[in-house]
Amino acid sequence: MSFHFEILHRSSKSRARLGRIHTPHGVIDTPNFVAVGTNGTLKALDNRMVDSIGLQLMFCNTYHLLLQPGPEIVRRAGGLHRFINRTMPIITDSGGFQVFSLAYGSVADELKSQGKRKRDGHVMKIDEEGVLFRSYRDGAPVLLTPESSIRAQKAFGADIIIPLDEHPPYHIGLEKLKRSLDRTHRWEQRSLEEHLKNPQGQAIYAVIHGGVDPDLRKESCDVLSRLPFDGYAIGGSLGKTKSEMYEMLPSVLPRLPDEKPNHLLGIGDLESLEMCVPFGIDTFDSSYPTRAARHGFLLTQEGGVKAEQAGNANCFGPIEHGCTCWTCTHFSIAYLHHLFKAKEATAHILATVHNLHFMVERMKRFRDDIACSRI
Amino acid sequence: MSFHFEILHRSSKSRARLGRIHTPHGVIDTPNFVAVGTNGTLKALDNRMVDSIGLQLMFCNTYHLLLQPGPEIVRRAGGLHRFINRTMPIITDSGGFQVFSLAYGSVADELKSQGKRKRDGHVMKIDEEGVLFRSYRDGAPVLLTPESSIRAQKAFGADIIIPLDEHPPYHIGLEKLKRSLDRTHRWEQRSLEEHLKNPQGQAIYAVIHGGVDPDLRKESCDVLSRLPFDGYAIGGSLGKTKSEMYEMLPSVLPRLPDEKPNHLLGIGDLESLEMCVPFGIDTFDSSYPTRAARHGFLLTQEGGVKAEQAGNANCFGPIEHGCTCWTCTHFSIAYLHHLFKAKEATAHILATVHNLHFMVERMKRFRDDIACSRI
Numbered sequence: 228m229s230f231h232f233e234i235l236h237r238s239s240k241s242r243a244r245l246g247r248i249h250t251p252h253g254v255i256d257t258p259n260f261v262a263v264g265t266n267g268t269l270k271a272l273d274n275r276m277v278d279s280i281g282l283q284l285m286f287c288n289t290y291h292l293l294l295q296p297g298p299e300i301v302r303r304a305g306g307l308h309r310f311i312n313r314t315m316p317i318i319t320d321s322g323g324f325q326v327f328s329l330a331y332g333s334v335a336d337e338l339k340s341q342g343k344r345k346r347d348g349h350v351m352k353i354d355e356e357g358v359l360f361r362s363y364r365d366g367a368p369v370l371l372t373p374e375s376s377i378r379a380q381k382a383f384g385a386d387i388i389i390p391l392d393e394h395p396p397y398h399i400g401l402e403k404l405k406r407s408l409d410r411t412h413r414w415e416q417r418s419l420e421e422h423l424k425n426p427q428g429q430a431i432y433a434v435i436h437g438g439v440d441p442d443l444r445k446e447s448c449d450v451l452s453r454l455p456f457d458g459y460a461i462g463g464s465l466g467k468t469k470s471e472m473y474e475m476l477p478s479v480l481p482r483l484p485d486e487k488p489n490h491l492l493g494i495g496d497l498e499s500l501e502m503c504v505p506f507g508i509d510t511f512d513s514s515y516p517t518r519a520a521r522h523g524f525l526l527t528q529e530g531g532v533k534a535e536q537a538g539n540a541n542c543f544g545p546i547e548h549g550c551t552c553w554t555c556t557h558f559s560i561a562y563l564h565h566l567f568k569a570k571e572a573t574a575h576i577l578a579t580v581h582n583l584h585f586m587v588e589r590m591k592r593f594r595d596d597i598a599c600s601r602i
Numbered sequence: 603m604s605f606h607f608e609i610l611h612r613s614s615k616s617r618a619r620l621g622r623i624h625t626p627h628g629v630i631d632t633p634n635f636v637a638v639g640t641n642g643t644l645k646a647l648d649n650r651m652v653d654s655i656g657l658q659l660m661f662c663n664t665y666h667l668l669l670q671p672g673p674e675i676v677r678r679a680g681g682l683h684r685f686i687n688r689t690m691p692i693i694t695d696s697g698g699f700q701v702f703s704l705a706y707g708s709v710a711d712e713l714k715s716q717g718k719r720k721r722d723g724h725v726m727k728i729d730e731e732g733v734l735f736r737s738y739r740d741g742a743p744v745l746l747t748p749e750s751s752i753r754a755q756k757a758f759g760a761d762i763i764i765p766l767d768e769h770p771p772y773h774i775g776l777e778k779l780k781r782s783l784d785r786t787h788r789w790e791q792r793s794l795e796e797h798l799k800n801p802q803g804q805a806i807y808a809v810i811h812g813g814v815d816p817d818l819r820k821e822s823c824d825v826l827s828r829l830p831f832d833g834y835a836i837g838g839s840l841g842k843t844k845s846e847m848y849e850m851l852p853s854v855l856p857r858l859p860d861e862k863p864n865h866l867l868g869i870g871d872l873e874s875l876e877m878c879v880p881f882g883i884d885t886f887d888s889s890y891p892t893r894a895a896r897h898g899f900l901l902t903q904e905g906g907v908k909a910e911q912a913g914n915a916n917c918f919g920p921i922e923h924g925c926t927c928w929t930c931t932h933f934s935i936a937y938l939h940h941l942f943k944a945k946e947a948t949a950h951i952l953a954t955v956h957n958l959h960f961m962v963e964r965m966k967r968f969r970d971d972i973a974c975s976r977i
Binding site: 266267268269270271272273275291295296300303304305310311312540541543553557558559561562564565566568569571572573575576577 | 644680918939943
């Protein structure tokens, strides 16, 4: 089935919408949460376990897969779905985010360092052509360009791919941000052209940039909306606080082509979901629920519970009553408490299963709420 | 069902025998391999996955469970089976092995240090009463005696339990070894008496000691065979080389009560299994297959293969053709190679599933071979 997007219902209370993204590997009900499986696996689960949890879209990182195992091996395996044995849809990014994080550090690092570059050791050159960086695996120089990123993503064969973009640091002057935005638009256009040489059933989402500047965000929406992308991701710096993001998104979303799906990059904590679903976001990716799981933070209706909290040692019931996940139907929170205390990897498996199941159920509830215009 | 042992067939070619140990939690076909789940879980698997692999007996360590979560919590949970959600049989040890390893180091450490004590920091006192040591968790002193070990094992409620024994270092003079053996026999008798106050359907196996001295091994068999143990484990120092063990076992086994099951403690690599099944060993425990899995060593008919070996990067078939395990039926060795290279915990899950399935199948083959007197 070729890629297309259906809108099933629009809330009368907000811009939230209920939809269905059709892809060659099946349907993604929207709004939905996308778990991050950087290296072609969710951490501490195998991909058939993930299928059984009902997670409809998985995010893999081109930067990591490019360096290990590399696109040639994935191509020879018959593509990423076959290589990692995932039957449901996959989205890959361009690799740009990770490469520019090497150059500028993460937003958190950067805020701490007041905008001084901290970790530019691995990026050798950034110019119009692309980014030259050193592989963290073997030190070999790797040139990432709009074209090479798309070619890698062609080898991987994800259902949805993303063009290369520049990720300027948060602490950047307006003029520099503007120049970066123009380059990002040129790179996205080159990516789109490379993609259209051989679409092979994949969809490509543009990435809207412009930082927290309303005019630049508007410009980015205008420029990219004129190009035949299949969907629109919102990327770049979303602000240093959540309120900056909550302020920016309501002006961006109405400027995107309404009939196309959109995606919010890198955001998926519970508070942000509650705030952003009413803005009309269709999909969200985040490593939050899986990373929280590995730190022993178990999601619940009340927000969550730390597995290692002393009070759990004697709780022989499930993490949450009524939860139908594998973990809650088979194991007690006292046992999870013990496994975390004993530093057993099994703790990570069981906590990850629970948190992902929680996200799948949470998104179902959002969709039910939209269907009834409760949000 | 109360504990008993059936011998179904004796090989005409060796002392190997085919049997069935009945326990309150089901049957253990013998000879069989016992996986080690120190903290109440096999590393990187959950106990329902272990059930599905068909592993009939799991070994848990009293030393670890005593310190975390402690016997009281397990008792309140309704026993170890309920706490860890295992439906099939469990065996626990006395805790002695780990405590004495703290005092003398492992045999490997000790051989390197020529018998000088290396790590006695945590053991505070060893006397006729028992061993006083410091908890590695909170530094609190813990007194392990024959009675306290049995009481902990009563709280855990494993199907098979083991009396406290002393583990003298390999480098010990004959006189000291003899005195240690006498103490071990007294401790085992005290353990048995404590157990018989409240058998609660558990079986208790004696532990035969005597190091590599044939006369002391003989004495240990004679002393312990006169006591009403339900089975006999062979423990203590089995020698510094495998050949010392292969020399010792054929003289020990004929001295054990033939109608009772026996167990070889801490041995379960493929070569030792092939050598020791013909001696008439009924069960073997070892962390070898699970530890090997985490190091990327995958067991095969030909001995095994390193997942990270460069040649596997392009092998899109299973670890071993014909293997029916979850890993081999769903994933390629190229994917495992990638997961190990990318240091993903999923690699440990998939490799452990394969190695345990391999052990289950290997033991079935031993049993088939005994049934036909091929070994």
